[in-house]
Amino acid sequence: MKKTSKVKYRTDEVMTAYLFLLPALLLALIFIVVPIILAFIYGFTDYYLLKPDERTFIGLDNFIRMLSDDLLIQTFKNTVYFVVLVVPIQLGMALGLALIINKKFRGNTYYRVAYFAPAVLSLVVISILWSVLLNPSSGLINQLLSSLGLPKQPFLTSTSQAMPTLVLISAWSGCGYQMLIFLAGLKNIQPNLYEAAEIDGANTWQKFKHITIPGLRAVSMFLIITTTIQAFKLIVQPMVMTGGGPDYKTMTLLQYIYEYGFRHRNTGYVSAITLVFTIFLVVVSIVFKKVLKEE
Amino acid sequence: MKKLVIMFLAVVMVVSIAGCTKKTNADDKIIIWTQASPDHPEGRMFADRVDAYNAAHPDKRQVEIQNFTRAGAGSGYIDKLNAAITSNEVPDIFTLDGPDVASYADSGVIGTLDGIIDSNFVNGFTDAMIEQGTVDGKLYALGYQDSGVAIMYNEDVIQELPQEVKLLIPSMDEDWTWEDFYKVTEAIQQLRTNPETKDKASIKNLELIVDFLTSDIPKGAYEIAMYYLTPLFWSNGGQVVADDGLTLDEVLNSPQNIEALVQFGKFFANDYAQAIEPEKAFHTGKAAMAVAGFWYISDLEKNYPSLKFRTVRYPKMDASYTGNFTPSGSWAFVRSNRLAMDNPKTKEVVDVMEWMTNDEASAEYYHANGAIPGRKQSISVIDTNTDNDYHNEAWSVLKYQVENTNKARPVSVGYPYLSETFARDIILKIAQNKVEDEETIKQYVKDTIDKLNLEFKKYKK
Numbered sequence: 016m017k018k019t020s021k022v023k024y025r026t027d028e029v030m031t032a033y034l035f036l037l038p039a040l041l042l043a044l045i046f047i048v049v050p051i052i053l054a055f056i057y058g059f060t061d062y063y064l065l066k067p068d069e070r071t072f073i074g075l076d077n078f079i080r081m082l083s084d085d086l087l088i089q090t091f092k093n094t095v096y097f098v099v100l101v102v103p104i105q106l107g108m109a110l111g112l113a114l115i116i117n118k119k120f121r122g123n124t125y126y127r128v129a130y131f132a133p134a135v136l137s138l139v140v141i142s143i144l145w146s147v148l149l150n151p152s153s154g155l156i157n158q159l160l161s162s163l164g165l166p167k168q169p170f171l172t173s174t175s176q177a178m179p180t181l182v183l184i185s186a187w188s189g190c191g192y193q194m195l196i197f198l199a200g201l202k203n204i205q206p207n208l209y210e211a212a213e214i215d216g217a218n219t220w221q222k223f224k225h226i227t228i229p230g231l232r233a234v235s236m237f238l239i240i241t242t243t244i245q246a247f248k249l250i251v252q253p254m255v256m257t258g259g260g261p262d263y264k265t266m267t268l269l270q271y272i273y274e275y276g277f278r279h280r281n282t283g284y285v286s287a288i289t290l291v292f293t294i295f296l297v298v299v300s301i302v303f304k305k306v307l308k309e310e
Numbered sequence: 311m312k313k314l315v316i317m318f319l320a321v322v323m324v325v326s327i328a329g330c331t332k333k334t335n336a337d338d339k340i341i342i343w344t345q346a347s348p349d350h351p352e353g354r355m356f357a358d359r360v361d362a363y364n365a366a367h368p369d370k371r372q373v374e375i376q377n378f379t380r381a382g383a384g385s386g387y388i389d390k391l392n393a394a395i396t397s398n399e400v401p402d403i404f405t406l407d408g409p410d411v412a413s414y415a416d417s418g419v420i421g422t423l424d425g426i427i428d429s430n431f432v433n434g435f436t437d438a439m440i441e442q443g444t445v446d447g448k449l450y451a452l453g454y455q456d457s458g459v460a461i462m463y464n465e466d467v468i469q470e471l472p473q474e475v476k477l478l479i480p481s482m483d484e485d486w487t488w489e490d491f492y493k494v495t496e497a498i499q500q501l502r503t504n505p506e507t508k509d510k511a512s513i514k515n516l517e518l519i520v521d522f523l524t525s526d527i528p529k530g531a532y533e534i535a536m537y538y539l540t541p542l543f544w545s546n547g548g549q550v551v552a553d554d555g556l557t558l559d560e561v562l563n564s565p566q567n568i569e570a571l572v573q574f575g576k577f578f579a580n581d582y583a584q585a586i587e588p589e590k591a592f593h594t595g596k597a598a599m600a601v602a603g604f605w606y607i608s609d610l611e612k613n614y615p616s617l618k619f620r621t622v623r624y625p626k627m628d629a630s631y632t633g634n635f636t637p638s639g640s641w642a643f644v645r646s647n648r649l650a651m652d653n654p655k656t657k658e659v660v661d662v663m664e665w666m667t668n669d670e671a672s673a674e675y676y677h678a679n680g681a682i683p684g685r686k687q688s689i690s691v692i693d694t695n696t697d698n699d700y701h702n703e704a705w706s707v708l709k710y711q712v713e714n715t716n717k718a719r720p721v722s723v724g725y726p727y728l729s730e731t732f733a734r735d736i737i738l739k740i741a742q743n744k745v746e747d748e749e750t751i752k753q754y755v756k757d758t759i760d761k762l763n764l765e766f767k768k769y770k771k
Contacts, residue, residue: 063768065417067396086761152517153588153596172585172742258528260734261585261742277389279727279765280413 051293058287064280077287087288089263090271097182097267098246105186105246106238109193110231116194117201134191141188142255146171149180171257174264181252181265189245193238200234201227236307243303244296268292337655340373340662341401343394345380345387345641353377355678356666363665371655373662376401395419400646402659403666407533408442408453408639409719409729412555415445416723416769421647422448426660434669438638439684442718451642452667455681456716458604458708459538459637461491461625465618466512467598471497480622482703483710488542488573488625491599495519495582498598512595519582521597524741527733532726535733536719537637538601542570544635544717546627550732555722556766558759563752570627571740571751579746585738593617607704608680621704624711638716640684643667682712689713723769724762731762 024032058077062070081087112130116123133141148155149170157167170180208226217225250269253259259266259274272292276285342360346353360375380387394400406414414420423432432440432449436456443451468476475497480486498519501507508514527534540550548566551558561567577583592600593614600606602621610619624636643663649656665671672688675681683689692709694702722728735758736751745751 061768063417064392065395065413065419147589150588151586152584169586255529258530258734260528260738262739263734274730277392278730280392281768 051290054286054289054293056286057283058290060283060286062283062286064277064282070283073283077284078291080284081288081291086263086266087268087271090259090266090268093178093264093266094247094249094268096178097185097249098243100179100182101185101189101246102239102242104182105190105242106193106235108186109190109238110197112190112194113197113201114227116198130194131191133188136188138188138251139255141184142252145184146256172261174261177257177261177265181249181256184256185246185249185252189242193242196234196238197231200231204230236303240300240303240307244300247296247299338371340371340403340655340659342373342375342643342662342666343387343391343401343404344375344377345405346377347379348377351679352675352681355675358678359666359671359674363662370661371658398648400648402649402655403643403645403663405454405641406451406644407641408451409533409536409721409725411443411451411642411644412445412721413723413725414644415448415450418647420450420644421649421651421656422450423452423645423660423663424448425651426657427664431664431668434685434687435667436638436684436686436689436712436716438634438712438716438718439642442639442721443642445721451644452663453640453642453684454667454671455640455675455679456638456684456712457640458682458711458716459541459624460602460704460707460711461599461622462592462602462606462619462704463494463599463622464512464592464595464597465620466595467498467501467516468494468620470501470507470510470513482622482707485623485629486625487629488570488627491625492573492576492582495577495599496580499580499582515595516598517588517596518584518591519598520577521587521591521600522577522583522741523587523601524583524738525586527738532730532733535737536729537639539574539737540719541624541635541637541717542574542627543567544633545625545631546570547631549720551720551722551724551728555720556724556769558762558766562759562762563755566627568748568752568755571736571755572746572748573627574737575740575744575746575751578741578744581744583741585741592619604682604708605680607701607708611698611701619700619704621700621707623707624715634715634717636711636715636717638712639718640681682708686713724766727765728762731758731765735761 057070059072059074060070061073061076116127116130149157151157151167151169151172154170156170160167169176171177204226208230209222212222212226248269249267250273253265253267253270254273257265259270268288272285272288275281275288342356344353344356346356348354348357356375356377360373364372378387378390391400391404400419406420411420415422427449435443435453439453439456440449443449443453463479468479471494475494478486478490478494480490498516501513502516522538523531523534536550543550543566546566546569548564548570549561550567552561578585588594588596591597592602592606593610595617601624606619610617626635643666645656645659645663649659667684669683669685669687672683672685673691676683676688676691683691689709689712692705694706694709696702720728736754739745739754740751743750745754
């Protein structure tokens with residue numbers, strides 16, 4: 016039986032450790048714990064932002080309203096649609112770029128910086144730039160399509176094209192960060208595994224399938240979880256580029272929460288939505304962790 | 311070392327807590343919040359005005375101005391204001407967009423000016439300014455400027471039109487209709503396919519005929535829809551919402567409104583207008599015409615001096631309509647309801663509001679920002695006798711509208727949900743889906759009414 020030894024710390028050492036923790040704990044308390052508690056309390060009230068002193072307890076009314084709120088249901092579907100598309104595309108792009116960058120070739124550093132650059136740009140800046148590029152009449156993308164003899168596309172004003180367009184832009188802007196993490200994972204794979212596989216006559220695909228993919232398993236799982244949770248929190252791109260349109264096809268849950276909570280001042284109702292959304296994200300994380308554990 | 315670390319952490323905590331509890335509404339000062347950026351001409355003109363007040367009234371409470379730049383729909387600034395309401399730290403005076411006044415008045419956040427302000431001073435405002443600041447018969451807001459929208463056209467393009475079409479375009483002192491406006495755009499479209507005209511520089515450069523600024527709506531400028539387009543309803547005898555600010559059935563879906571929306575939809579259905587326009591489409595000659603706000607004038611003069619822009623009045627839907635209908639209104643100063651009416655500071659606060667909106671201020675704002683004065687006496691500062699004929703014509707049209715036909719947007723506690731839903735669920739849908747058929751438009755309007763009624767339930771409790 017394994018014996019565990021307990022290290023004894025002096026009281027002043029323990030105090031110092033707690034003091035170091037204190038700022039982080041305070042911030043977490045103020046910006047995470049308290050808002051969750053308040054959302055829980057307000058979720059059961061009819062809190063209207065301009066009349067904070069007149070809120071009354073209304074039981075489960077807000078939660079029942081959510082079930083028949085067509086726009087809320089649509090924004091949830093939009094968000095799930097975005098997540099389902101963007102996670103594989105973004106991670107696929109990140110992995111592809113990492114594999115390219117992992118090769119030794121001239122200008123490697125330049126490409127590494129270039130691929131990573133969108134990840135450090137502000138999402139608002141990226142969204143505005145793409146809005147200009149995608150302008151249906153004078154945008155560069157449509158000019159290119161025209162010069163190739165292809166019809167101009169409406170992109171952000173089309174109900175069928177707007178969300179896929181946002182997915183691609185989001186994947187492009189976010190994949191640089193994941194690329195770096197994949198790259199770190201690739202560097203950790205022992206080169207002798209590839210050498211041995213080559214001696215055994217494995218081709219590129221076989222090496223990728225049997226060495227690279229298993230070698231990146233832990234990194235991939237981490238990235239899948241973080242990218243999924245991040246994707247559920249999409250708000251900037253639709254707010255700046257489409258305003259949630261056309262016909263609410265790109266409005267995400269977080270945008271709905273912001274608009275109904277702040278602009279339309281329904282604090283009680285959006286607190287209830289936020290509470291449910293938080294629980295949903297926790298459940299998603301637990302499911303992922305369980306899957307990861309099993310893997 | 312350990313002690314140093316502990317001391318450092320203690321200082322961090324004390325500073326953080328002190329930062330959280332800082333009070334901004336000291337009683338010995340009058341605090342003003344505005345949505346203007348401090349380095350924008352609007353922000354600078356407020357700062358200058360406050361400096362002048364402080365210098366002129368050294369024995370009174372000094373005024374301090376704080377600017378919180380607004381984003382598209384006022385967010386940023388409005389978020390800050392709403393947060394202050396929840397923490398009971400509303401400043402003495404703050405700005406609100408005209409249509410938002412009703413909801414803040416209804417919730418008791420702002421106080422009425424009746425009984426404190428001099429009625430002669432109030433009568434100095436244009437009718438639309440008083441209308442936008444009045445809720446249930448009580449005055450709450452003093453507009454520091456008015457606004458205006460007219461139709462502008464590119465003279466080089468219009469020159470190419472056949473004579474009979476040119477005659478549809480009125481002179482600057484004549485009225486015209488949306489039907490005439492539509493016929494002109496139709497004729498301009500024909501110029502783009504006519505072999506004799508299509509290669510002329512002014513025609514070749516066109517990417518659309520008329521710019522409605524609908525691209526700005528999804529970016530958060532939802533108010534554009536209500537501001538630019540409710541005059542179609544009004545000039546056809548319709549309204550967006552009934553006088554109670556909440557009733558929509560048989561109002562928003564009235565036959566007059568549906569007819570007006572069909573007229574609007576025709577521009578998009580026939581590709582004379584686009585839901586997403588190129589940036590500065592009219593300024594750069596990519597659009598032949600524009601539904602243009604007053605701010606176009608200084609921009610065109612300063613940055614596009616070669617564009618020959620002509621200006622005509624905002625059109626009517628029904629030529630026989632005689633009431634007020636042209637777009638108007640802007641941001642205004644309101645006072646917090648925190649101070650009781652009999653508090654001596656309240657009178658001083660209202661005096662500051664008067665100082666910020668009086669004839670002198672109105673004239674200064676016009677010179678600083680090109681803003682249309684909201685006071686009758688100050689409208690004369692608009693110079694229509696310069697050596698620039700385009701400038702003179704544009705300002706003459708807007709001046710006429712401010713003095714004679716401007717109308718405030720609906721007063722409703724349901725703002726801004728009302729205007730956002732109107733913009734998103736009716737105007738943008740028509741523009742993006744290029745709809746002109748009556749049945750589809752009726753359905754859009756019906757769905758919008760259902761949605762608004764659901765939201766308005768809370769105000770009808």
